[in-house]
Amino acid sequence: MPTLKIPTPLRPYADGKSKIKVQGQNVDEVLQKMIQEHPDLRKHLYADSGELRPFVNLFLNEDNIRQLQGVETKLDEEDTLKIIPSIAGGQAAI
Numbered sequence: 001m002p003t004l005k006i007p008t009p010l011r012p013y014a015d016g017k018s019k020i021k022v023q024g025q026n027v028d029e030v031l032q033k034m035i036q037e038h039p040d041l042r043k044h045l046y047a048d049s050g051e052l053r054p055f056v057n058l059f060l061n062e063d064n065i066r067q068l069q070g071v072e073t074k075l076d077e078e079d080t081l082k083i084i085p086s087i088a089g090g091q092a093a094i
Contacts, residue, residue, distance in 0.1 A: 002030055002075045005082040013040040027058060028071035030081060045083070055086035 001021045006014045014020065015038065022037075024030035035042045047053050058065045059082045065073045075081065 001077060002079045002081055004030060004034055005080060007083055007085055009085060010041060010044055010083065013044060014038045024075060026071065026075055027060070027065055027073045027081060030075060031071065057084040057086060058082070059084055 001023050004020045004022050006018055006020065008018075011018060014034075020034055020037070022030045022033045024033055031045065035045070045052060045056050052058070052071065060068065060073055060075070061080055065071065
């Protein structure tokens with residue numbers, strides 16, 4: 001069963017868990033099952049249109065799924081899917 005790693009800022013919406021084992025054939029199935037278990041995560045991962053938010057990056061092992069087949073990317077039992085939220089901010093160099 002693939003493992004989904006939850007980043008620290010999203011753990012309060014996943015019962016404090018850092019990892020969740022979720023059954024699914026592809027990234028979309030895993031995400032949908034995770035959201036069934038932890039519905040508060042939906043608003044942090046998906047826009048109202050149902051698409052993944054642009055600042056949410058998902059990595060299958062070491063590869064960004066956007067450079068693979070997106071949410072249709074197939075998963076194996078041993079795979080690790082990591083949610084990596086984009087970080088913005090800071091100050092321009094002077």
